[in-house]
Amino acid sequence: MATKGQISDPMIDPKTGEFAVIAPGHNFKSVTEKIAGVVLTSNTPLGWFFGLIVASGVATFLVIAITWLFLKGVGIWGVTIPGAWGFAIINFVWWIGIGHAGTLISAILLLFKQTWRNSINRFAEAMTIFAVCCAGLFPVLHVGRPWLGYWLFPYPNTMNIWPQFRSPLCWDVFAVSTYATISVVFWYIGMVPDFGTLRDKAQFPLAKYIYGLLSLGWRGSTRHWMRYETASLLLAGLSTPLVLSVHTVISFDFAVAALPGWHTTIFPPYFVAGAIYSGFAMVLTLAIPIRKFYHMEDLVTLRHLDNMAKVMLGTGLIVAYGYGMEVFMAWYSASHWEFFMMWNRMFGPMGWGYWILIATNIAIPLTTLWSRKLRVNVTYLFILSLIVNTGMWFERFVIVVTSLYRDFLPSSWGTYKATKWDYMLYVGTLGMFSFLFLLFVRLAPMIPMNEIKMMLPQTKIKGLDAETTVEETA
Amino acid sequence: MPVKEGTYGLLAEFDTPGALVHATEAARDAGYRRMECYTPYPVEEAAEALGVVRNRVPLLTLMGGIMGLTTAFLMQTWISRWGYPMNFAGRPLFSWPAFIIPTYEWTILFSGLSAAFGMLALNGLPQPYHPLFNAPNFRQGATDHKFFLCLEATDPRFDVNETRAFLEQFHAVSVVEVDL
16 A cells, blocks of 8 residues: 555554554564574674673672571561561562563453554563562562461361461462463463474574474464464453452452551552553563664554553553542541551651652653653653652552551551661562563563564455455455 | 375465465365364464364363362362361351452463363374474474465375375465375
């Protein structure tokens, strides 16, 4: 189809005026070469090694912090009474929340037939899995005796004791372990056909062998594809209620407790929206440098960035509504304790946390994301994604700390101060996350080749039924 | 010419999905049944041409889901009521509303695993060896940019010469004999 003259930008679809999902000029072979080339090249970019060294350097903090923790116990952290839940739970909730965008992109957007998601779902899923790995560390370390962590699961044992199923912390075990398992399975099943491509394209015997094993002997048979498509859709349909339930259950950890600031019914939806908000911010944080570094601008286009920014705007508004409702209910409940908690959260000794949260999560993103110009400004979006990630971390900080440190009895008031071990552990997980992600980008296809191929114009089959013919001539 | 011992079938290579679907429809009309298409991405029209309409993945998923639901609920009921009865703040031992959340999660866990592993099992994967990998051109395009139709030797209508002539009329890039 010829362009209509006035639009000269090849990235803009002349029919709709929207940004194209994939830049024109790609065919089946070029898609394979571009994506498989990143994995199968023998010239690993120097920048990748540099990134890996930095990431593993930062991840060393994690090793040190955990080693010292095992030697000394959780006393080295800042958790104490009344602030019995500190960085461990803040970071746990933050990381799990980041993971949620990956599942949203791979599952919910698949069900809604948002085909633009095909370019970003693979690395968003990888992000989910690595984020869940980081998240899972915190509760396991926080139990104090991590080597007994398996006691959380119901298994027959000689002590003849069983978990307590009326506790939200027990529900958490079920929710998070299910989430981790299903995410890994969904991710791996999604990669099987692409591993087949890598097996066939690989030159080195070792790469052939390993990708051959991972591909399970995939040969692209149509009967296999049909079962595969059904399974993908079913997994998407199952992941959708799962992802909504995971952060809901995590919010129950707070909401079921009878503590002002935690005991609210707004928590489940507001936690889920916040999770997606921070998750999309993290997808942007990862996607923007990667598409630049690997020259993937033709596959991860401005359309993707624009759409993700819109999702952030939408979920950000839900989060803002959540904050508003918390304040409103503090007044409307006419509860002295609720009112004091909110006053203390805003103007107490830790009020700075609340105002950082409002600035980074509400004031900056929700005023600027309305502008299409800013939404397609890659530098601005990258900075904004970092701001929102900070904001969402502060949200968890505010919820956990400012609700706990001044409770009903003034004589038991205290404060919370994180120690250097808390910070080291947190920074260390950032290093571990980047390390795992860099390995993923190098060793696995970061964009699903078969799903990109499905979006190419060459897939159209002429003269089969009326529908395709109409589309051809339109 | 009768089929020689050790032939899996004839493999035709096409450049476009349209040519593949056209040839597959014609082969089905000509009475071939034991055949299969191989494509780099799912081509629904090819499945229609082959007459593949339904599969049993949804049934397996449903069974998995029911299994997870009953397992989780009965396990919690047994543990809380009989296995390890404990009085927590006067709550009833059989406090089923609290059991719904782990039940919900295990329903999803079991059905998701059934969907994934059921799909692999029905597909007969993992299967490291398949005769098609012997074809010289198969691995150069089946997972990349080529479209293949394989008419298998076990089909009663299969005849090496006739079938080859039949396939060649659809402008196949090549038609090769695949050894077992």
